[in-house]
Amino acid sequence: MRTSKPFIESTIHALEQVRLNSPLVHCITNSVVVNFTANALLAVGAAPAMVDIVGEAGPFATVASGLLINLGTPTPEQRAAMIEAQAGAAAGNTPWVLDPVAIGSLPVRTPLAYxxxxxxxxxxxxxxxxxxxLSGMGEGGRGVDALDSVEAxxxxxxxxxxxxxxxxxxxGPVDLLTDGASVVRIANGDALLTRITGGGCALGAVMAAFLAAHDDRLAATVAAVTVYTVAAELAAEKSAGPGSFGVAFLDALYSVDADDIAARASIS
Amino acid sequence: MRTSKPFIESTIHALEQVRLNSPLVHCITNSVVVNFTANALLAVGAAPAMVDIVGEAGPFATVASGLLINLGTPTPEQRAAMIEAQAGAAAGNTPWVLDPVAIGSLPVRTPLAYxxxxxxxxxxxxxxxxxxxLSGMGEGGRGVDALDSVEAxxxxxxxxxxxxxxxxxxxGPVDLLTDGASVVRIANGDALLTRITGGGCALGAVMAAFLAAHDDRLAATVAAVTVYTVAAELAAEKSAGPGSFGVAFLDALYSVDADDIAARASIS
Amino acid sequence: MRTSKPFIESTIHALEQVRLNSPLVHCITNSVVVNFTANALLAVGAAPAMVDIVGEAGPFATVASGLLINLGTPTPEQRAAMIEAQAGAAAGNTPWVLDPVAIGSLPVRTPLAYxxxxxxxxxxxxxxxxxxxLSGMGEGGRGVDALDSVEAxxxxxxxxxxxxxxxxxxxGPVDLLTDGASVVRIANGDALLTRITGGGCALGAVMAAFLAAHDDRLAATVAAVTVYTVAAELAAEKSAGPGSFGVAFLDALYSVDADDIAARASIS
Known part of the structure; x- marks a missing residue:
């Protein structure tokens, strides 16, 4: 396992790259969080594009810098667009993130996620x-709520x-990331992130932006989670509840800098 | 007609139950307010799940704690999902709320509402x-705007x-609730609630959450309206306009407590 | 070309008319910005109605005060509703705004925009x-981002x-408006308007509201842009980033008045 110092350096570098290059992030995501997701991407410095119709999703994914496929409210049109977008991403070597929202017992999204x-x-x-x-080892949660612990x-x-x-x-309260060999834990964030809708969904989109900014995929994903959860901490300190937290969180994604990352990142 | 004191007590009790049990509220609602609705449910302590596709809406409604069917932007997929969800709710004895948005002359939603x-x-x-x-006694309003008074x-x-x-x-300015026999009026709230979209729609979802928290359906509905409109008053006192009101309202739904209800509730 | 003073006077008059008459603005717009668009219309004093299904879009456009057709996330249902709404608008002499979001290479929306x-x-x-x-003189931008300057x-x-x-x-940084003969430039606004999603899309809806408030279509469009961008300036002065800007912008659309317009409008 790598030590945390290289991850902090690569996180700071990836954040600079996102702001410099403004990666075009193609999102097919759910109707509940689509606005918040686009605003989170804009705040952190990326360029969102929500192209979720058949005939456009494929060619767009081929040229985008990154792609998010989120199964939150998968209409028939979106489901077909997801398959098309994945093929476009494969053809264009576009990195892509899968967010299997609320799978388990729900009978349409679960086989699509597989x-x-x-x-x-x-x-x-x-x-x-x-x-x-998704691993086939269990039955899912209650709607979008996890019933299992992160370590489990x-x-x-x-x-x-x-x-x-x-x-x-x-x-979760501590985020766990793995490439199968290494395991990285990030102990930043705030519980208010679970009291606004899209707190997790928008992170998937931010991951797609950071994958375009760093070749090492584990480091890119660690960077996305670290920037996102450090911003959540900064926001929580200025918030009176979930409404003001959501606003302060977008401000923090916009202003979070290398000093904040260096001072707060808790990566192990 | 019951006096207001029991309603205030049952409102405080229902709010505690919502926060304790975090009822799973299944919403099929319009694209305009879906984000705000989910955030209002999270803020008050409930767990939103926007499951609005055919094949999933039925089984989900059977296991959910409450269901909202809102006709605001009823796509063909949503219309079929609504029928399926209602059947699922009936099978699971799940309480459900119907919000007949903008019915009257609009030719698709009006027969569906009937x-x-x-x-x-x-x-x-x-x-x-x-x-x-919806009662068949008149022709509806202008889009989502009421042209009739509450008392009418x-x-x-x-x-x-x-x-x-x-x-x-x-x-309306004074909310009127009835089970056909009793009539309850609640004189809380603020006009800013009409200057943000979803002010009424999200209330329907909050009602579904409170129906899961109290067996007496009139008391549960009174509780939802009272908590919601007292929170609106608290928010309005901190707001400079509809933008800051929307934010403060989510904060107030999160923090409103028994003392606020006891001090402010105007139920007759 | 008209001098700026008449435009400032007509802008102030149009704003008063919007607040007095609350024009009913029919929007068929994308899922990303639909909430923000409705809130912007409510804040400025108009009445939004997002009627985007086949069978309702046509008759509603006939009776609405103004119509917006925005191509941001054009599902098959919305595409059919757009055609129906345009015919309804023509039948009812309803002014309508076309926003050709991200056209150029995207193969579904581009021919529809033509x-x-x-x-x-x-x-x-x-x-x-x-x-x-849209003019046929070039190939479009990168997703929703412009690659060309306004003057170009x-x-x-x-x-x-x-x-x-x-x-x-x-x-753009300076808005350019033309009826083919006159050219008007408006140098208000703030770069934060480009860091929230819907900054441009909601302006199209506000234009539809102002078209209902003033017979001179160029003056009405100038009024919409001026009110909108002056509000953005007022909001930016109170903002710490895009999150707080979005909130302050809705407050500013609600409170912006004749004095603000007279003091700040930069029309040439």
Whole structure:
């Protein structure tokens, strides 16, 4: 396992690259969080594009810098666009993130998530119950809520990372990331992130932006989680509740800098 | 008619129950307010899940704690999911709220609202014009705006409550709620609630959360309206306009407590 | 070309009319910005109605005060509703705004934008790359980002205005508006407007509101841009980043008044 200092340096470098190059992030995501996701990407310095219709999703994914496929509210049109976008991403060598929202018992999204899993996502992001369900080791959570602890999802995360040859990120009070071999834990963030909708979903999009900014995929994913959760800490200090937190969080994604990362990042 | 003191006590109790049990609220709602609705539910302590596709809406409604069906932007997929969800709610004995947004002359949603009305919603929530239109006594408003006063909708509300054996809630400067026999008026809230989109729609979702927290359906609905409109008052005192009001309102839904309810609730 | 003083007077008058009459603005817009667009309309004093399904879009456009057709996330249902709404607007003499979001290479929305362009929109609003692409003189931008300067789009804007007999508005650091003959430049606004999603899209909706408030279409469009960008300046002075800017902007649209316009409007 790598020590935390290189991760902090690569996080700071990746953040600079995102702001310098403004990667074009193609999102197919759910109707609940689409606005917040676009605003989070803009705040951190990326360029969002929500292209989720058949006929456009494929060619756009080929030229985008990164792609997010989020299964939160998968209409028939979006489901077809997801398959098309994944093929476009593969053709263009575009890194892509799969977020298997609320899979487990729900009968439409669950088989679709399995199908996308087998197409080798660059990163899979979910809560513990979603990761366990996607690995085939368990049955999922309650709607979007995890019923399992992050650490309990480690075997499932390792297994998924090995079979997909990608990164798996389990979100929770301490985030756990693995490429199958190394395991990285990030102990930043704030519970208010779970009291606004899209707190996890927008992180998947930010991961897609950072994958475009750093060749090492584990380091890129660590950078995204670290920037995101350090911003959440900064925001929580200025918040009176979830409303003001959501606003302060976008401000913090916009202003978070190398000094904040160096002072606060808790990576092990 | 019951006096207001028992309603204040049951409101405080229901709020505690929502925060303790975090009821899973299944929403099929319009694209305009879906983010705000999820955030309002999270802020008050409930767990939102926006499951609005065919094949998932039915089984999810069966296991959810409450269901909202809101007709604001009813795509063909959502319309089919609404019918499926209602059947699932009936099978699971899940309380459900119907919000007949902008019905009257609009030719797709209006017959769908009548069809759903006849399936005995636990609660119907709308503005005066929508309630009058749903009762068959009038023609609706101008888009989402009511052209009728709340009091003018009392006969329609009573009639609807009797034929559906449910609760009918008419939103306005003074909210009017009836089970057909009793009539309760709640004189809380703030006009800024009408200057943000979703001010009424999110209330329907909060009602679904409170129906899961209290067996007496009239008391549960009174509790939802009281908590929601007292939070609006608290927010308005800290707001410079509709933008800051929307933020402060989510903070207030998160922090409103028994003392606020006891001090401010105006129920008669 | 008219001097700026009449435009400032007509802007102040149009703002008063919007607040007095609360025009009903029918929007068919993208899922990313639909909430922000509705809130911007409510804040400035208009009444939003997002009616974007087949069977309702046509009759509603006929009776609405103004219509926005925005191509941001054009599902098949929305595409059919757009065609229906345009016909309804034509039948009802309803002014309508076309926003050709991200056209150029995207193969579904681009031909649809050409088709709608040929149906004589009252106003076309876009960034420089979108206006150039719609005129047939260039290939568009990068997703929603303009790659061309506003001034470079002047020939395209003039050409489009002449062929459509409408107004063309090019958004950017300095907004450029033309009816084919006159050219008006408005040098208000703030760069933070580009760091929140919907900064441009919501302006199209506000234009539809102002078209209902003033018979001179160029003056109405100038009024919408001026009110909107002066509000952005007021908001930026109170903002710590894009999150707080979005909130302050809605507050500013609500409170901006004749004195603010007179003191700040930079129209030439």
């Amino acid at each position: 199908r996308l899993r087998d197409l080798h996502p660059t990163v899979i992001r979910g809560n513990a119950s979603e990761i366990i369900a 999802a480690l075997p499932a995360a390792r297994s998924l990372a090995e079979t997909t040859s990608g990164i798996v990120a389990v979100s | 069809r759903l009305r006849d399936l005995h919603p636990t609660v119907i929530r709308g503005n005066a014009s929508e309630i009058i239109a 909708a009392l006969p329609a509300a009573r009639s609807l409550a009797e034929t559906t054996s449910g609760i009918v809630a008419v939103s | 088709r709608l362009r040929d149906l004589h929109p009252t106003v076309i609003r876009g960034n420089a790359s979108e206006i150039i692409a 789009a002047l020939p395209a804007a003039r050409s489009l205005a002449e062929t459509t007999s409408g107004i063309v508005a090019v958004s």
